Amino acid sequence: MAVAAGEEITTVNAAANLNKLLQLSCGAVYSDTGEVVAFDAKSRMTALLEVIEEASHKVIVFAPFKHAIEIIAEELKKNSVSTEVIHGGISATRRTEIFASFQTETNPHVLVIQPQAAAHGVTLHAANVVVWWGPITSIETYLQANARVHRAGQRNPCTVVHLQGSPVEHRVYRMLSEKVDIHTRLIDLYKNVMEDT
Numbered sequence: 430m431a432v433a434a435g436e437e438i439t440t441v442n443a444a445a446n447l448n449k450l451l452q453l454s455c456g457a458v459y460s461d462t463g464e465v466v467a468f469d470a471k472s473r474m475t476a477l478l479e480v481i482e483e484a485s486h487k488v489i490v491f492a493p494f495k496h497a498i499e500i501i502a503e504e505l506k507k508n509s510v511s512t513e514v515i516h517g518g519i520s521a522t523r524r525t526e527i528f529a530s531f532q533t534e535t536n537p538h539v540l541v542i543q544p545q546a547a548a549h550g551v552t553l554h555a556a557n558v559v560v561w562w563g564p565i566t567s568i569e570t571y572l573q574a575n576a577r578v579h580r581a582g583q584r585n586p587c588t589v590v591h592l593q594g595s596p597v598e599h600r601v602y603r604m605l606s607e608k609v610d611i612h613t614r615l616i617d618l619y620k621n622v623m624e625d626t
Contacts (some may be wrong), residue, residue, distance in 0.1 A: 442526035492562035511536035516543035557585040564601040
């Protein structure tokens with residue numbers, strides 16, 4: 430247990446509060462009533478569109494929250510970027526179809542994926558750019574998700590891009606890149622974020 434900003438912090442509420450901060454950074458937060466409250470994510474979307482435009486091959490965008498996936502897909506389609514989405518609500522049969530067309534067809538050019546829905550057992554080397562719309566807190570899922578493009582048959586240099594707009598995102602990405610187990614450091618991470626604000 431720790432105390433930050435006059436608040437008693439346990440692992441459970443540190444994780445919940447950190448999760449809310451990450452949701453906010455991704456463009457929307459779930460309210461206590463289950464409604465989605467959207468925030469301005471235009472600068473993040475502009476950066477994503479620039480990465481997609483500069484990519485030499487297809488692009489995978491990992492977004493940790495379903496509301497963020499919906500925002501991203503809608504904006505990409507408005508900008509004439511052929512896009513498909515994968516999240517927990519997409520059936521296994523449909524996922525297989527989407528992955529197959531991504532690997533073998535011209536379209537879709539971009540897959541927007543909830544990391545837990547495609548972190549294991551999928552080869553997506555038609556892409557050579559992975560973009561993280563927002564960080565996750567599982568080092569295993571992060572590494573496995575990035576490995577989707579680093580598979581046998583990949584003939585192009587691969588790039589991983591971290592979109593970020595807050596100090597907490599920067600810290601989480603740094604911990605993921607350094608392979609630090611975030612779950613064991615949640616209280617310290619949350620306490621540091623609270624002290625910096």
